[in-house]
Amino acid sequence: MTNKEYDVIVIGAGHAGCEAALASARLGCKTLMLATNLDTVAFLACNPSVGGTAKGQIVKEIDAMGGEMAINADKSLLQMRMLNRGKGPAVFSPRAQVDKNAYHVNMKRTVENTPNLFLRQGEATKIVRNDNGGFDVTTAVDLTYSCKAAVLCCGVYLNSRTLVGQCVRESGPNGFANARFLTQSLVDLGFSVKRFKTGTPARVRLNSIDLNKTVEQRGENDVAPFSYVTDKIPATKRSCFLTYSTAETKRIILENKHLAPIYNGSINGVGPRYCPSIEDKVVRFADKEKHQIFLEPESEDTCEFYVQGASSSMPASVQEQIYHSIEGLENVEIMRDAYAIEYDCIDATQLDATLMAKHVSGMFFAGQINGTSGYEEAAGQGLVAGINAERYVHGKTPFTLRRDNSYIGVLIDDITTKENTEPYRMMTSRAEHRLILRQDNADLRLTELGRQIGLVDDNRYNKFLAKKQQIEQGEKQLQTVVSPKIYAPLFEQKNEPVTGAGLTVDEILRRTNITAKDVQTLGFLKDLNADALYQIEIECKYRGYIEKEKEAIAHANKLENKALPEDIDYMKIDGLRLEARQKLNNIRPKNLGQAGRILGVSPADIQILIVYLAQNIHK
């Protein structure tokens, strides 16, 4: 009936969809990417920034495996910062302000120029299993496309509605059309669907802001590019501005609380606790007099500014009063209203670690449709889903990441193991091994894997090998003994006690006040580039802690390596509490480690499983 046949169809062209489609096409699958509107490709629907705590690490990981997000952020950069300086390398997090228009244009161009990848506008209205064991996808204009594997990256578009006070629209973000029919296909395929909520603040006009009442924030010019293959990024192009809400803001919100959809019951979706609207903040943290507000530039092409920290779903007239009560925004012109958005998403515990549905083989899911939030979280999933869609089509073994090698591994394990009751955001505290999962070593952790998969090209791989070689070269110098004559002047200058004995380069670098740059002034580690030098420095200074972390991983892996038989009937293990039995039967964890992370499965339940396994293996 149709010649529209593809290996892989990706539904959705947001941050998950783009990574999935690019990975699939680059690995040799004839790939179709469907979007309701081609102007939404890689659209930054909320804040004009990429990265941040834990998210910055994810961007680096995507890059290390040959994904696109970091390169695209570097291309579209307005300014770059490193968060958490001074709190330790485990939590250093790069964050970029990016140009929203450029980001969309650059990504769309990359997609258009990728062989095997076909970009097509069309709202997917139906997806069904076809006779060939693949899927047929029908669009709103009644065209049908078929594929062997499908990746659903529908973002917040499924049955979405936006709310501004009592004004409700059946709409996707930013006035883009929503997708009204696809949820039904998912229900028909046996997926359980839930409703989540999120929101975005107003955009305001730059030249109506009284910048004298704000604090300017420029980028930092000593931060490395996001991508390991970007050589250089521009200096700060646009500034951010910091300001605060006032007592007046609080008064206005409390007076109009009954008009906010979250408080008068007209929103059903569950919103994230970590990203509250301004009305939510004022009500929940009543003792706080003022809240911090960041003003971020949307693009070089426009004077629109994003008011971070002040998302709202109040009526537009109340929004005006709220924004006018913020310091420096007394006369601000609102250009786009803040709104809340509700949407359908699936319960991601129905997926396995490749992001394929356990009960519908060949169907993958990535991004906000899985109940996550954030561009970076979406892109990380998109990459893994895209890789696995290709591997599924070509009959290769599945590819999975682990909690001990990446934040993306932590993310996927979390969402496929624990039922989320609110949109899932990555945080460094979710990663138990964060001392190892750093933004500076994502390439050392993952590039070799990316090479095996086939997404790491020669240019990236050679850069990676060169860095590794430099590190090895530096490590060799660490054992060189330096006489006190040479290091004493430096030590005195840096307030380090001089013992009079010879010290190795390693011992010198481990001193609290000595940096790798200082060591270079002594004539060692001189020929290393900044990246390699930094690796050597961290590995030296944090060696004790890193070793401990590795022991902890080995310890944790004892449970990770204890496989749970596929046919185990948890309902028959009487010692397990009923809730645990049901959860285990539904989620069917692969191993004891994963079982222990299921909400509702207690450590006592795991102990029982350990004994149960021991008994049944010995039988």
Add this chain to the structure above:
Amino acid sequence: MQDTIVALSTARGRAAISVIRMSGSQAVQIAQKFFYPFPSQPNLLKVGTLKTEYFDEHAMCVYFAAPHSYTGEDTVEFHCHGGTAVAQAVIEKCLSCGARMAENGEFSKRAFINGKQNLTNAEGIIEMIDAETASAAKAGANLLENKLGKQIVDLQDKLLDIVSACEVALDYPEEDIELPTVDTAKSQLKEVGDALGALIATSALGKVARYGIDVAIVGKPNVGKSSLLNALLGTDRAIVSDVQGTTRDTLSESVNYRDIRFNFVDTAGLRDSSDKIEMEGVKRAKRAADSADVVLHVTDDPDDRSVYPTIRPQIRIYNKKDLFDKEPCCVDSLAVSAKYGSVDIIKETLYDMFSAGDIETSDLLITNERHLDCLKRAKQQLSEAISACGATTLDVVTNATKQAWETLGEITGTSTNEDIINRIYSKFCLGK
């Protein structure tokens, strides 16, 4: 479906009665084959006849229906006459009808699998079974009551407060949240560390409560060491003679006094001898002294001021005081007559020396090596966190604090690993 296990629940050997216990889905059906009249309902102790291969035993039988039993399974108990032969015959009968011999700790393991016990409970039960004195039983009972668990949960809670405050600082650097200063974090960590230190300090008394006080009796030949042992025990345990070198090997025996167990070790008299066997005994005496908690250095000479060479604290005992014509020279020593008088003053002194009286009033003692190990590790991790405050970065401080929190969780079973369970169950004695 669980198979059915059987074991002797009471002590092996001569006793007035034996209790044989059977647990599993077939327990009742098996028992009905050879005991009649079988009790008509659960929890009812019934007199009847138990037919073995060799004889008919007049016995009592009771059964508990799942899940209302110790193991959570159907359980049958036979209360028979004591002695090895009877118990053996009953167990053989159970085996021939389809039960199998229980493995070490299997009853408790099943109780655990069936959700009848948690980890600390299980450990409390081991200690109750092993308890030889009222003090040890009290310590075990405290575990069962979960007193330790409650304290640990409190401490974990405090650590969790610190950890979560640090995590917020790490994950939300751009929010203007009031962040924990290094100083407050440090003092909070120190507070928990001190509480752990106090718990660890109770382990010395905990050892006294659980295992008692090890006392070595040393001295020259013929000063009456063995007589003293007999007097301390109140029995004629050691062979006593006036021939030098009668005691050639060390001899251990325990006695309870005011709810404390005293483990005495009588040793060979210390002298130079050419007798190889005797010299080996002397060597052993020295070893016994060095591994005891305290040494009783016995002499029968009121002018003796000598000190026994040992790393352990020692008390000088002037024995045979009935023969002295003057006061012993050292006033910080004890004078007794093992043959003609009471030696309770020795036990009383030891009792005071180890503050054993505090056991009665103390709320909680650490008596379990695994708990002690966890507490020490957690304390070490906290010290690392404390020394990391200021010296290195917050990510490291937070990690070390988190580890301490997890280590404490091992005590209550909120963090789990297989090693703990293996160790616990290897400690269970058969039949319980």
